[in-house]
Amino acid sequence: MHIELPIQEVIPELRQLFRDQDTGVLIAEPGAGKTTVVPLALLEESWVAGRKIIMLEPRRLAARSAASRLAATLGEKAGQTVGYRVRMDTRVSQATRIEVVTEGVLTRMLQQDQGLEDTAMIIFDEFHERHLHGDLGLALALESRAMLRPDLKLLVMSATLDPVPVCALLGEGTKSIHCPGRTFPVETRYVPRPTAMPLEQFTAQTVTKALAEQEGDMLVFLPGAREIHLTERELLNGSLPGHVKVHSLYGSMPVEQQDEAIRPAAEGSRKVVLSTSIAESSLTLAGVKIVVDAGLSRASAFSPRTGMSRLVTLPVSKASADQRRGRAGRIAPGVCYRLWSEEVQGGLPEAARPEITSADLAPLALELAVWGVQSPAELQWLDTPPDAAYGQAQALLRQLGGLDDAGRITPFGRRMNTLGVHPRLASMLLRAAELGLASYASMLAALLQEPAGLRSSGSAGAGTDLRLRVEALLTADSSGMPQAAAAVADGAAVRRMLQESRQLRSALGPAADPVRPDEDSCGLLLSFAYPDRIGQRREDGRYLLSSGRGVRLAATESLSRAAYLVAAEADDQGADARILLAAPLQEQTLLQAGQHLLRDEVQVAWDSNTRSVRAHKRLRIGALVIKESSIAQPPEDQVLEALLSGIRMEGLDCLPWTKTSRQLADRLRFLHLHLPEWPDLIEDDLTEELAEHLTPYLTGMRSAADLKRLSMQDVLLGGLSWTQRQQLDDEAPTHIQVPSGSRIPVDYSRPEDPALAVRLQEMFGQQETPRIAGGRVPLTIHLLSPAQRPVQVTRDLANFWRETYFDVKKDLKGRYPKHYWPDNPLEAVATNRAKPRGK
Incomplete structure (x- = not known):
């Protein structure tokens, strides 16, 4: 039976808008049907002229699902008139005219063809999620319109976005259209979780209670895969009715399991879907009348100070909570159980922060450099990338070899950008291929991109040593999977990593690997990806990273005795972050393969312990001193500067002052105070003028003991002209x-x-x-x-x-009766005796 969706009411207005202009904003509330109706409604407009419509979806599951639903409307399967492109999965053909793509794919398409000549329109769906690549894609599309394709039409769609700033960004005259949604009333029940009760246990109890109280299927929002698995275990260990089936839904799950989770429940059964925020928008889960919301989401927080990212669990925004609640009212009246109080609800932020304000911007900086832009200010943004994070990203790309010193893309950087992975991993893969280690590096890169492979319960015992996990993957690959996979993750995660590894290996070229990996290969390759996280062991067993950051390992870890290691991941907590994943690195290997990181440095500096100038030659990687040796005859100009620095540190009292020279210094200070044109020779610290006067007398000196040979009176007078000396005697007499x-x-x-x-x-x-x-x-x-x-x-x-x-x-x-005390002192004879002579 055909059901008329609310979006149909505004389709005529939307068609007319794009006949009159090239940009627009559509605010369509949940349930309006914008994702599945709008692309098809615009496809036959005359301005399309046989070209494609690209629709951007923030998530892979949503992109595949939207394409399938659009295709089904036409009585087709995805890959015909409607297709999709997501990472590791593409279904398009020569007949495809609507392509549903994820955000990173759109960026690739724009980089390969900045004009997108075969495209009539780009639709940015669910733009309120404000993912980094969504903001980037819109910025690049606007630049393409301005420079190459003024006829390229852009439509931004959202359920909750404020249209005013978006219209302003899209250009003068851009209009917005509002469409109400089709939702049924949803009762909101606040069920605060007791502080002492684990989230998974309380969620499972609430799910069981809600199933008994309500009808229909249920959608449960949890922050991440770990909480989903623990909650599922609690439910399965409880007393669920036999006709209730529990499904998980998160981004890194196999496609088949994702599709099964969103498929309608079989007749006579009920479904409970435990999901991350992936199900918050864009997806339609038929039959859901109940939502249980833990009120948490997980995001990556990046620190420009340390160059590290860490996963943080945060309360959702009010907008996200409302989106989640709305999932219960798509087909009939529903109920939403919120596992927090009404007081907490009042304190939630109105909306989530755009990812661009807190993310690792290295991928963005690389994309902009490939585009030909060195500063984000050259493009138009809803939120401009923060300067500190962007500067840190460019510094990292220079370390990786992707940018030159002027911030321009290098040939190596262009090759990095073709691999579609984080610049760190792209640099590692390319350098590994040069060393004949492409296959090993592909396995390592696949593992580093897989959250489940990093923190799975099955990896207990692997500790922080990343080598053991790579070996487990290699064994799984060579043996066709099974038992060895347990050291990495579950079988589905292993299959996914092996597939990713093969794709990366293929992208590096067909040549065979001439080098067999050894126990140092992992650390070596990690140093190419994380040049800022090469760690050197300190006396207390902790490590100093090349970035200057301190990190630590438990003494029980086998890696804790390594002189050098590379930290692939750390928690970025406290003064010394805890290393989560690392591999050891031999110094000799580092010296041989890390030539692009090594810096020779001659350091001539004042040593406050010996009170002398010490000269060293150092071989450094960032903050790490790899080798150090003394220099017998350092450059004289550097010795002089170090000696002057020592005088500044020690203070002017380290100079050999006599009573006469101190009085001379005080006379010069007096003249400078009352005659500003006089040189500022003496203050509490070493002034530039005094340093200039001292310099000729410091030749051959290197210590505080040597300074005792100075005559400060000669130093102070030496810089004065004959006229100044005369003025000194006249106006500041001794x-x-x-x-x-x-x-x-x-x-x-x-x-x-x-x-x-x-x-x-x-x-x-x-x-x-x-x-x-x-x-x-x-x-x-x-x-x-x-x-x-x-x-x-x-x-x-x-x-x-x-x-x-x-x-x-x-x-x-x-x-003093014997002394002379005249009655008239002005007429008396002055005397330096008791009485004047003759008195």
């Missing part, structure tokens, strides 16, 4: 002659307030305060008693004689 005839030293230790400490009796007859700096700066006079103790401090000598002297005189005359 001594001032006072009325008694004595020459009293000026104290410049506080350059903003120079002082003169003199006995009061030697100043009789001096009415005005002495001044320096051409009369601009009065001295602070410290008037002393006969015992050289201060009795008064003043910068106004005339006022002292007039207002204060007589009080001071009374005190001093009582304590």
